[in-house]
Amino acid sequence: MNTAESIIAGAQDGVVSSSVLAEVATKFALPLLAVEKIALINGVIPRRYYRNIGTITPLQQLSLLDGRCVLLGCGGLGGYVAEALARLGVGYIRIVDHDIFSESNLNRQLFAITSKIGFPKVTVVQEAIEGINSAIKVTPYREKLRRENAVSLLADVDIVIDALDNFEARSCLLSFCSAKGVPIVGGSIAGWYGMIYHHISPPKNLLQIFTSLSGHKGIEEFLGNPSFTPALVASIQVALVCQIITGAITTGGLIQFLDVLNMKFEKFEI
Amino acid sequence: MRVKVKLFATLAKGRFGERGLELNASTTVLDVVNLVGVDSNDVALIFVNGRHSSFDYLLQEDDRLSLFPPIGGG
Structure with a gap:
């Protein structure tokens, strides 16, 4: 599995927890921020930003991370x-x-x-x-x-x-x-x-x-x-x-x- | 002419927050500041009809003048 597939596999109802993202970051030797961005690009919301969504779109969350x-x-x-x-x-x-x-x-x-x-x-x-x-x-x-x-x-x-x-x-x-x-x-x-x-x-x-x-x-x-x-x-x-x-x-x-x-x-x- | 004057924060203390004033033609912002008894050194920002203005602006009928003291803390 690549990074995106690992995130999607660890997600539930389109939302992924910090612990899964941290595991993916370690496995692929990526910064956590980069993994959060990959999640959002692939339509998965990091749970820590879940309550931003509705006011902010997932793409806007991505621009905030950038x-x-x-x-x-x-x-x-x-x-x-x-x-x-x-x-x-x-x-x-x-x-x-x-x-x-x-x-x-x-x-x-x-x-x-x-x-x-x-x-x-x-x-x-x-x-x-x-x-x-x-x-x-x-x-x-x-x-x-x-x-x-x-x-x-x-x-x-x-x-x-x-x-x-x-x-x-x-x-x-x-x-x-x-x-x-x-x-x-x-x-x-x-x-x-x-x-x-x-x-x-x-x-x-x-x-x-x-x-x-x-x-x-x-x-x-x-x-x-x-x-x-x-x-x-x-x-x-x-x-x-x-x-x-x-x-x-x-x-x-x-x-x-x-x-x-x-x-x-x-x-x-x- | 009639001009609406708003004084903000400390400038309003002992005076008024908002009042319509009857003024002669050729009245400047500085004239109004003096008229209402505000020290011009205490005025940091001047807006007329929602736009930034200055002490020497010549007021017009129905202008809305707002005066603000300096707010600088962080």
């Missing part, structure tokens, strides 16, 4: 984004953050747990999301995004995800994505409020918006960031990433604002 993204920031937004990407089955996730977990992160950051205080965020997040999905490839970079390292940190991905915490770094990110025409999905939070932006081919005016904000301190300086807004904004970001990778969004962009104090949601085209 998806390559870079996530800037592994804090409040980034932790939730990383987790959701891993569960969704995005095949390659590069994570970038220079920071370590500290006590003041415990109120909101998914992977900030007391035993990990003082540990690099990228190391903790990598370990956690590989524990969720061992098939995907996670590459950590404990670095701060700067103009000098932007090209190497952002190269060779389908989509850039901004989960940063300052406008200077966002401006640097937008500058790269605008010049190279790389899709971007960004989020930011403050108190009861959130902002989400995305664009398939970021235009100059989006870059100008963030460049003009470079001098500003965000209102999070005095509102703080409570536990509930990061998960909300991060989930919207991942919904957009999912739609971009699977081809449901192919053009344009939006800036959206969330206000969960007054339960309002506003969106503007960019």
Whole structure:
């Protein structure tokens, strides 16, 4: 039996378990991700993605496994984004953050747990999301995004995800994505409020918006960031990433604002 | 002329979330910001009729102006 035949033989009602896929991967000396892709190509759903199907087609699941993204920031937004990407089955996730977990992160950051205080965020997040999905490839970079390292940190991905915490770094990110025409999905939070932006081919005016904000301190300086807004904004970001990778969004962009104090949601085209 | 003004998040505190204002012709976005008592340094994003705009935009009858503070946390 070849790889596909082995997967089909181990499947039940068109669904195959991780243990069968792992056996096939070992037998044919293939990465688990490659075996999952062969399953989907042959109409068999890996059970770990079974509950994605219906919202996502098997072919879209395949494009997610083929998806390559870079996530800037592994804090409040980034932790939730990383987790959701891993569960969704995005095949390659590069994570970038220079920071370590500290006590003041415990109120909101998914992977900030007391035993990990003082540990690099990228190391903790990598370990956690590989524990969720061992098939995907996670590459950590404990670095701060700067103009000098932007090209190497952002190269060779389908989509850039901004989960940063300052406008200077966002401006640097937008500058790269605008010049190279790389899709971007960004989020930011403050108190009861959130902002989400995305664009398939970021235009100059989006870059100008963030460049003009470079001098500003965000209102999070005095509102703080409570536990509930990061998960909300991060989930919207991942919904957009999912739609971009699977081809449901192919053009344009939006800036959206969330206000969960007054339960309002506003969106503007960019 | 009548213009609808929306203030988001901290900009609405002690003011209003949404209000129709009767304005003279030749009123700019900056004039409205001053009129409602918002410090222009606190305004990060300006949208008019759903499009990104600027302080010097000359408002027109029935325009919808939305002002946002900077939201930067991650």
